[in-house]
Amino acid sequence: MQTGLRSKLLDAFSKAEGEYLSGQKISEYLGCSRTAVWKHIEELRKEGYELDAVRRIGYRITKKPDKISSNEIQLGLTTSFMGRHIHFEEEVTSTQKIAHNLASEGAEEGTIVVSEQQSSGRGRLSRVWYSPKHTGIWMSLILRPQIPLSQTPQLTLLAAVAIVQAIEEVTTLKPDIKWPNDILVNGKKLVGILTELQAEADRVHSVIIGMGINVNHDQDHFPTDLQDIATSIAIEAGEKADRAELIQQILLKFEVLYNLYLSKGFKPIKLLWESYAISLNKTVVARTLHGSLTGKAIGINEDGVLLLETESGNIEKIYSADIEVKS
Amino acid sequence: MQTGLRSKLLDAFSKAEGEYLSGQKISEYLGCSRTAVWKHIEELRKEGYELDAVRRIGYRITKKPDKISSNEIQLGLTTSFMGRHIHFEEEVTSTQKIAHNLASEGAEEGTIVVSEQQSSGRGRLSRVWYSPKHTGIWMSLILRPQIPLSQTPQLTLLAAVAIVQAIEEVTTLKPDIKWPNDILVNGKKLVGILTELQAEADRVHSVIIGMGINVNHDQDHFPTDLQDIATSIAIEAGEKADRAELIQQILLKFEVLYNLYLSKGFKPIKLLWESYAISLNKTVVARTLHGSLTGKAIGINEDGVLLLETESGNIEKIYSADIEVKS
Numbered sequence: 001m002q003t004g005l006r007s008k009l010l011d012a013f014s015k016a017e018g019e020y021l022s023g024q025k026i027s028e029y030l031g032c033s034r035t036a037v038w039k040h041i042e043e044l045r046k047e048g049y050e051l052d053a054v055r056r057i058g059y060r061i062t063k064k065p066d067k068i069s070s071n072e073i074q075l076g077l078t079t080s081f082m083g084r085h086i087h088f089e090e091e092v093t094s095t096q097k098i099a100h101n102l103a104s105e106g107a108e109e110g111t112i113v114v115s116e117q118q119s120s121g122r123g124r125l126s127r128v129w130y131s132p133k134h135t136g137i138w139m140s141l142i143l144r145p146q147i148p149l150s151q152t153p154q155l156t157l158l159a160a161v162a163i164v165q166a167i168e169e170v171t172t173l174k175p176d177i178k179w180p181n182d183i184l185v186n187g188k189k190l191v192g193i194l195t196e197l198q199a200e201a202d203r204v205h206s207v208i209i210g211m212g213i214n215v216n217h218d219q220d221h222f223p224t225d226l227q228d229i230a231t232s233i234a235i236e237a238g239e240k241a242d243r244a245e246l247i248q249q250i251l252l253k254f255e256v257l258y259n260l261y262l263s264k265g266f267k268p269i270k271l272l273w274e275s276y277a278i279s280l281n282k283t284v285v286a287r288t289l290h291g292s293l294t295g296k297a298i299g300i301n302e303d304g305v306l307l308l309e310t311e312s313g314n315i316e317k318i319y320s321a322d323i324e325v326k327s
Numbered sequence: 328m329q330t331g332l333r334s335k336l337l338d339a340f341s342k343a344e345g346e347y348l349s350g351q352k353i354s355e356y357l358g359c360s361r362t363a364v365w366k367h368i369e370e371l372r373k374e375g376y377e378l379d380a381v382r383r384i385g386y387r388i389t390k391k392p393d394k395i396s397s398n399e400i401q402l403g404l405t406t407s408f409m410g411r412h413i414h415f416e417e418e419v420t421s422t423q424k425i426a427h428n429l430a431s432e433g434a435e436e437g438t439i440v441v442s443e444q445q446s447s448g449r450g451r452l453s454r455v456w457y458s459p460k461h462t463g464i465w466m467s468l469i470l471r472p473q474i475p476l477s478q479t480p481q482l483t484l485l486a487a488v489a490i491v492q493a494i495e496e497v498t499t500l501k502p503d504i505k506w507p508n509d510i511l512v513n514g515k516k517l518v519g520i521l522t523e524l525q526a527e528a529d530r531v532h533s534v535i536i537g538m539g540i541n542v543n544h545d546q547d548h549f550p551t552d553l554q555d556i557a558t559s560i561a562i563e564a565g566e567k568a569d570r571a572e573l574i575q576q577i578l579l580k581f582e583v584l585y586n587l588y589l590s591k592g593f594k595p596i597k598l599l600w601e602s603y604a605i606s607l608n609k610t611v612v613a614r615t616l617h618g619s620l621t622g623k624a625i626g627i628n629e630d631g632v633l634l635l636e637t638e639s640g641n642i643e644k645i646y647s648a649d650i651e652v653k654s
Contacts, residue, residue, distance in 0.1 A: 104427075124527060148646060149476040149526075180528075180529065195528035196525075196528070197524075197528070199479075199526070201479045201482065201507075201522035201534075319475060
């Protein structure tokens with residue numbers, strides 16, 4: 001099937017919201033014969049869709065395949081601009097890298113890059129992010145906010161809130177956020193966020209937010225050295241999640257929060273973030289480029305910077321660090 | 328001649344500092360015959376070098392060709408890391424673009440990208456920078472400072488000071504700096520600086536400083552719409568300048584200032600910058616993305632942000648704007 005037609009057909013099913021669509025209606029909508037409609041339906045089945053077909057009534061989609069593609073993300077997406085341009089590739093080096101290139105070439109705000117597999121997925125500080133096939137969400141989102149450079153860390157926190165809200169919507173889990181960019185369940189890492197930017201000294205061109213989400217990994221999927229520190233939604237919730245639906249929810253929550261952020265500033269995001277933050281009011285060790293610092297994490301400031309109260313009572317600002325929660 | 332041998336030969340002449348080098352010494356240094364040395368010398372002459380050859384004494388370079396290449400920049404360069412890796416291409420789309428790619432691939436601090444011509448040279452805010460062949464310096468410099476994102480504008484100011492000092496060293500001109508990134512002579516634009524960065528939200532990966540310097544343009548070289556606002560060293564000083572020498576001086580001044588900046592912070596750079604700044608204590612109009620503001624430019628703060636005193640006596644911080652100096 002041509003990509004355009006398939007996309008149109010899925011769009012029609014999406015708009016029908018689970019109701020049956022008659023073969024006649026579909027043939028008119030696509031501008032093709034009833035026989036051609038039947039062939040298109042068969043092709044969707046081959047791709048892993050399950051469809052009810054009721055004589056004289058029509059068709060409806062009952063189950064989408066457990067894979068991600070532009071179609072699966074598009075089908076049922078209710079955002080106005082987030083994820084409206086989807087760049088999907090079955091396998092990539094890293095979605096961040098592709099998103100950087102697209103951003104340089106002028107990609108619109110809300111454009112996403114999604115892949116089923118990354119051969120060199122990256123985390124913060126050029127660390128490796130393990131990204132095996134068909135199990136996770138490896139996605140990069142392009143934003144073009146007119147904000148000072150110093151405010152970009154706020155978008156990492158906003159992204160964390162959006163992802164936690166989406167996970168809560170789609171699963172039974174209640175994840176925690178660990179400053180600045182990790183989402184944990186039972187103390188193990190479920191999600192990592194990498195915020196990068198392209199900018200002039202006084203002007204942000206684009207912010208590229210990468211998300212790595214462990215969704216349907218079995219325990220065995222993780223390499224030995226990650227098994228004690230990483231987990232997945234499937235492991236923690238006891239059942240697999242629909243990755244396309246989770247992406248849609250992330251895009252939706254992100255759009256709502258981002259619009260709020262652009263109109264009201266960081267304050268409402270900060271309050272939400274704090275309600276999910278695991279490290280607050282606990283003793284933490286902050287490992288920075290310039291050494292380690294132990295203290296009580298008393299909050300974040302208006303820029304998203306972590307505030308640490310040391311034993312001597314000083315309040316230290318932590319701009320960039322790895323955080324270990326002690327108690 | 329192989330690039331490696333030519334580069335070694337030029338390096339030998341550079342180290343001789345204008346003294347004669349005997350054919351024997353050169354043949355030992357290059358590991359080739361006296362006849363081969365003679366051929367190499369002839370090839371240098373074909374490339375535009377002028378050499379004195381004195382029987383039984385040897386050779387010395389008396390004049391370098393009026394073109395830029397890795398060799399011309401390398402010959403006589405006295406920096407320790409600035410410009411020690413030179414990426415030269417005769418024609419490019421934009422040196423910034425190439426520098427971004429090199430930086431992504433891990434290019435070392437101090438790497439420069441230089442070209443004789445840019446087909447799509449860029450200035451601030453994606454404006455076009457006119458970059459015709461064999462007349463200017465179109466160069467991008469890769470830095471990797473460990474500074475907060477908010478301090479990157481300081482490097483634009485540092486670059487401006489380095490370029491002014493270099494121009495004063497090589498020519499008779501006394502240029503002025505107009506905040507944030509222009510260098511003027513007699514009120515016309517001689518130099519533009521474009522500072523861009525690649526960064527994570529809490530960490531600078533690289534700062535890429537692009538410089539467009541109008542050196543040997545005649546008045547006729549400029550398009551009509553630029554003739555009233557742009558100028559060149561040749562027009563203002565009445566004689567052409569050696570572009571390779573100017574690049575060497577820029578790299579040298581930059582290295583000194585950058586080392587000072589990394590060890591002592593922005594304060595000493597700020598004092599130097601203020602001594603060259605044309606807009607200070609004058610009434611200026613600042614055109615920002617959010618509208619225009621008129622006031623007296625009373626200085627810059629520790630971050631390099633322009634401070635404007637409005638009629639009502641308020642001090643406004645200008646992070647990003649085009650500045651017009653009124654009086």
